[in-house]
Amino acid sequence: MKMTDVAKLANVSPATVSRVLSHPELVSKETKKKVMDVINQVNYKPNAVARQFRTKETKIILVVVPDITSAFFSEVLRGIEHVAVSSGYQVILGDTENSIEREAEYINLLFQKQADGMILLTARLDKAKLEELSQEYPLVLACEYMDGLNVPTVSIDNVSSARNATEHLIQLGHTRIAHITGPINIVLSRDRLRGYKQAMISHELDIDSAYIQEGDQTFESGYNQMLKLLALETPPSAVFVFNDDMAMGVIKACKDSQLHVPEDIAVVGFDHIKMSSIHEPNLTTVDQPKYEIGKKAMDLLLKQINGEPMAKKKIVLKDQLIIGESCGSKSLKVLGSS
Amino acid sequence: MKMTDVAKLANVSPATVSRVLSHPELVSKETKKKVMDVINQVNYKPNAVARQFRTKETKIILVVVPDITSAFFSEVLRGIEHVAVSSGYQVILGDTENSIEREAEYINLLFQKQADGMILLTARLDKAKLEELSQEYPLVLACEYMDGLNVPTVSIDNVSSARNATEHLIQLGHTRIAHITGPINIVLSRDRLRGYKQAMISHELDIDSAYIQEGDQTFESGYNQMLKLLALETPPSAVFVFNDDMAMGVIKACKDSQLHVPEDIAVVGFDHIKMSSIHEPNLTTVDQPKYEIGKKAMDLLLKQINGEPMAKKKIVLKDQLIIGESCGSKSLKVLGSS
DNA sequence: TCAAAATCTGTAATCGTTTACAAATAAAAA
DNA sequence: TTTTTATTTGTAAACGATTACAGATTTTGA
Numbered sequence: 031m032k033m034t035d036v037a038k039l040a041n042v043s044p045a046t047v048s049r050v051l052s053h054p055e056l057v058s059k060e061t062k063k064k065v066m067d068v069i070n071q072v073n074y075k076p077n078a079v080a081r082q083f084r085t086k087e088t089k090i091i092l093v094v095v096p097d098i099t100s101a102f103f104s105e106v107l108r109g110i111e112h113v114a115v116s117s118g119y120q121v122i123l124g125d126t127e128n129s130i131e132r133e134a135e136y137i138n139l140l141f142q143k144q145a146d147g148m149i150l151l152t153a154r155l156d157k158a159k160l161e162e163l164s165q166e167y168p169l170v171l172a173c174e175y176m177d178g179l180n181v182p183t184v185s186i187d188n189v190s191s192a193r194n195a196t197e198h199l200i201q202l203g204h205t206r207i208a209h210i211t212g213p214i215n216i217v218l219s220r221d222r223l224r225g226y227k228q229a230m231i232s233h234e235l236d237i238d239s240a241y242i243q244e245g246d247q248t249f250e251s252g253y254n255q256m257l258k259l260l261a262l263e264t265p266p267s268a269v270f271v272f273n274d275d276m277a278m279g280v281i282k283a284c285k286d287s288q289l290h291v292p293e294d295i296a297v298v299g300f301d302h303i304k305m306s307s308i309h310e311p312n313l314t315t316v317d318q319p320k321y322e323i324g325k326k327a328m329d330l331l332l333k334q335i336n337g338e339p340m341a342k343k344k345i346v347l348k349d350q351l352i353i354g355e356s357c358g359s360k361s362l363k364v365l366g367s368s
Numbered sequence: 369m370k371m372t373d374v375a376k377l378a379n380v381s382p383a384t385v386s387r388v389l390s391h392p393e394l395v396s397k398e399t400k401k402k403v404m405d406v407i408n409q410v411n412y413k414p415n416a417v418a419r420q421f422r423t424k425e426t427k428i429i430l431v432v433v434p435d436i437t438s439a440f441f442s443e444v445l446r447g448i449e450h451v452a453v454s455s456g457y458q459v460i461l462g463d464t465e466n467s468i469e470r471e472a473e474y475i476n477l478l479f480q481k482q483a484d485g486m487i488l489l490t491a492r493l494d495k496a497k498l499e500e501l502s503q504e505y506p507l508v509l510a511c512e513y514m515d516g517l518n519v520p521t522v523s524i525d526n527v528s529s530a531r532n533a534t535e536h537l538i539q540l541g542h543t544r545i546a547h548i549t550g551p552i553n554i555v556l557s558r559d560r561l562r563g564y565k566q567a568m569i570s571h572e573l574d575i576d577s578a579y580i581q582e583g584d585q586t587f588e589s590g591y592n593q594m595l596k597l598l599a600l601e602t603p604p605s606a607v608f609v610f611n612d613d614m615a616m617g618v619i620k621a622c623k624d625s626q627l628h629v630p631e632d633i634a635v636v637g638f639d640h641i642k643m644s645s646i647h648e649p650n651l652t653t654v655d656q657p658k659y660e661i662g663k664k665a666m667d668l669l670l671k672q673i674n675g676e677p678m679a680k681k682k683i684v685l686k687d688q689l690i691i692g693e694s695c696g697s698k699s700l701k702v703l704g705s706s
Numbered sequence: 707t708c709a710a711a712a713t714c715t716g717t718a719a720t721c722g723t724t725t726a727c728a729a730a731t732a733a734a735a736a
Numbered sequence: 737t738t739t740t741t742a743t744t745t746g747t748a749a750a751c752g753a754t755t756a757c758a759g760a761t762t763t764t765g766a
Contacts, residue, residue: 032722043746048724058744078480080722083421084751090482098461099442101571107463108438120473123436125445135458136601142416249646280544283649305643308587310623328483370752381716386754396714418752422721 031074040068051076078107082143091331092145093137094124097151098176099301100247100322102273103151106173110149119146125319130154140167147331150174153217168334172327173318174218182334184327184345188218191224191233191349192270195298199268199312199349200233204296208241210255210276219244219272222300241266243292245276252279257277260287268296268357274306277313292358302352305310310320310354319347369412378406389414410519419483426489429669430483432462434473434490434512436467438585439641440611440658441489444511447662448487455670457484457580468492478505485669488512506672510665511656512556520672522665522683524554529654529687530563533636536652536689537606538571542634546579546604548593548614557582557610560638564608579604588618597624605632607696612644612653619649619694630696640690651695657685 035317038042042061048066057065065157081152082088095103107123121365122145124136125143133155138165140148147168153160153176164181171183179246184250199207202231202319202324209226212219246250252271259265260283271277281291289295299306303316326345333340375382380399387394388403395403406412418457420426424545429452433441445461452459454583460483462474471493478501487505491498491514501507502519504527509521537545547564550557561580568575580599583589597604598621610614615637619629629649637644642654664683 033724034722044723045747046745048747052724057743061744074631075476075479077722078477078482079417079421083417083721083753084723084725084750088417092460098436098445099439101437101439108465111463111465120477121463122430123463125449125459125461126447127449139416139458141413144416249642276733282646293726302588308620310648339533342374354754374751381733382753383755384715387715388752394714399715411737413750418721421723421751422753422755424721428746 031072036065036068036072036074038064039072045143050252060206072229073120086143088144088146089119090138090145091119091121092124092139092148093121093154094126094133094148094150096128096133096154098125099209100122100275101175101305102301104209105216106324106327107207107322109326110226111324112315112321113325113328113332119332126152126153128154128229133343134159137163147335149327149331153179154215161180168242168331170327170331170334174216176217181345182330182340182343182345184330184347186318186323186349188221189225189228189259189345191351192300193229194223194225194349194351195314195316196226196270197233197239198353199270199296199298199357200229200235201250202296206238206264206266206311207235207268207270208243208254210245210259210280210350211268212245212247212272212276214244214342218250222272228229240284245272247273247275249282252276253283256283256286260284260298266295268298270298272300274299274303274313274315275299277315277356278309280306281309281311291305292356296357298357307352307354313352314354315352317350317352319349323345369410369690371412371414372507374403374410375407377410380404397659401571408699413432423479426482426484427457428483428667429487430462430469430474431459431476432464432486432488432490434464434466434471434492435463436463438613438645440656441511442601443658444489444535444662444665447659447664448468448666449662450659451663451666451670464490466490470594475501478507483628484676485673487665487669491517492553499573504563508665508669510553514555518666518681520681520683522661522668522685524656524661524687525684527566529564529689530560530638532553532563532566532687532689533638533652534564534567534608535571536691537634537695538567538573539606540606540634542606543573544579544602544604544606546575546576546581546607547595548581548583548597548607548609548618549591550583550610550614551584552584565680583610583615585611585612587617587620590614591621592617594618594621596623598622598627602686604633606636607637610638611679612637612639612641612651615651615653615694616643630694634695636695636697638687645690651690652692652695653690655688655690660685 033044033047037047039220047065050062093110111121115233124134139145149172151173153171153174157179171181173185175185176182211223243255246256269280271280277297280297284291284295291297299313299315302315306313306315371382371385375385388400394664451457464470474567477483487508487510489511491512495517507519509519511523513521549561551651597617600645607618609618615635618635622629622633629635636692637651637653640653644651644653
């Protein structure tokens with residue numbers, strides 16, 4: 031059943047049917063009714079691929095996520111989806127499972143005109159490729175980012191938020207502060223590590239390289255890296271951890287070593303995922319405005335698609351240090367960074 | 369840059385370029401090289417929409433998920449993706465956020481030929497619509513299902529697994545066993561409730577309707593419903609909970625009421641999400657073969673797409689009761705159901 | 707050496723919409 | 737009434753790939 035069939039049944043030209051569907055204001059009330067009746071009667075659905083082929087528009091936005099398992103991204107997605115749907119776009123997701131190849135495959139979808147734009151929540155590809163892509167297609171980076179990359183980006187300032195989190199531990203009197211990083215090939219890991227170091231140095235505390243351990247974002251690796259730290263001759267009295275999942279692993283490792291959090295060891299996480307406030311003790315952690323990041327990213331993307339000018343290409347949103355029980359701080363105040 | 373341009377540059381016909389790309393075995397080595405050189409030189413990417421339009425194939429599978437936040441689905445997705453990719457298909461995701469309207473929108477993508485097939489991990493739409501859809505397009509239901517619906521489906525037997533879980537509590541000597549259900553408009557909730565009742569009845573235990581509370585799948589609702597149960601004159605000594613998220617909420621409610629799990633209250637969850645084994649005490653819970661469900665679902669879908677016959681339209685996989693600490697059972701054996 | 711078969715390439719139609727342009731009709735202005 | 741303008745509809749080309757078919761060339765076998 032195609033448009034010409036509908037046209038024949040309604041005794042009009044295919045063009046008229048098309049207009050009823052796409053530009054109803056151009057058609058008289060009577061013909062509109064006549065055509066709509068036929069459409070409903072035969073349950074005609076226009077072939078979207080043919081339409082996309084002709085109009086060069088898909089009304090689809092592709093969002094590429096490094097790991098849908100991560101509780102962190104879902105909230106960002108909600109923000110994206112909210113703006114997208116209210117502008118007539120559908121959002122589809124690509125999960126790369128942290129694989130660069132998969133990331134490249136999804137990017138191909140854009141090259142092949144299968145989506146009108148793309149939001150990357152991961153940026154593991156090389157800069158040149160991304161820049162080239164961004165030259166030709168609407169593209170926004172969110173959450174992750176890349177130094178010196180000329181692509182619209184929405185994120186928080188990971189250096190200052192990590193510095194802030196570390197300083198919180200310093201203010202509580204800790205001096206032996208360790209840091210469990212994320213995979214060091216990710217900018218986020220490197221920036222948070224830098225923030226940690228800045229805080230340590232500016233308070234004239236030694237940075238013991240044995241106190242810096244690389245994790246892989248999982249609960250288990252948090253657990254394992256913490257056991258390593260506890261095995262040191264002088265273990266740390268506090269740990270700043272790359273994300274909440276690992277922070278929970280860290281706490282488990284402490285418990286299994288007969289240590290109490292926060293009495294014996296203070297722990298700060300990152301992301302403020304839902305579990306972090308359910309967990310016992312609940313975490314002191316850095317909260318990113320996830321929903322807002324998603325909204326802003328989609329805003330930027332729409333501007334590109336519609337050829338509107340962007341006020342700023344880089345948007346840095348504010349984070350918040352959420353004070354939980356895992357540092358033993360008595361205060362409940364909220365410290366804003368950046 | 370389109371195919372005819374490449375053809376001109378390479379001094380061949382567009383047909384030959386197309387063949388180099390889609391049926392290279394039909395082209396001589398020399399022309400192939402000539403064409404490929406031009407393609408690489410000008411960085412030509414075929415327009416996928418045009419190809420889809422002509423071939424009526426998208427090589428895309430749409431997976432519709434009720435809630436990507438849920439830790440449960442990601443593993444199912446991995447299974448789907450694994451099979452899909454190895455057969456040359458790309459998987460894209462639609463998140464309905466539990467909204468029926470959104471579910472219908474994604475289904476439209478199929479009607480509009482934007483995907484070659486669809487796997488629904490949710491089934492809230494009415495039976496007639498689904499059956500109609502399945503008549504016309506490759507469709508598979510997984511995890512959720514529908515009574516008497518003639519659509520290929522992969523799932524576990526929720527009745528028997530719930531019965532099994534409840535019987536585990538009975539075998540441990542419990543008689544006052546409560547059940548916190550999921551949203552009762554979902555089959556899964558109704559089936560698990562049925563399994564619970566079957567176990568109670570077959571062991572001649574009373575079913576106190578105050579012992580049955582409806583939750584909404586979230587941690588918070590588990591917490592709240594449990595507080596209600598604890599407020600009863602004779603509170604239950606054990607609770608079978610619809611899912612792990614709520615089960616963790618239940619345990620939190622117990623802790624906050626100065627009760628110990630499992631000493632004072634035994635708790636059984638459902639899904640065996642990652643957190644359930646990290647949680648303290650870790651949960652006794654029903655494990656679904658998530659990855660396997662995904663693989664089988666994609667297998668069934670591919671069979672439909674390729675017009676191959678299906679041995680069975682309904683596949684019921686085995687679940688497992690994972691014994692954790694939340695019931696105080698000393699044994700570590702694994703009980704298979706169904 | 708020549709016919710038959712196999713291999714390779716080109717021509718042109720096709721997929722289902724949308725839309726520029728033209729034509730026809732109706733409404734408004736003179 | 738006639739001219740001008742606005743409204744409504746139809747005609748036909750276009751989007752960029754694929755593929756049936758035919759024609760050209762090469763290879764094979766007798």
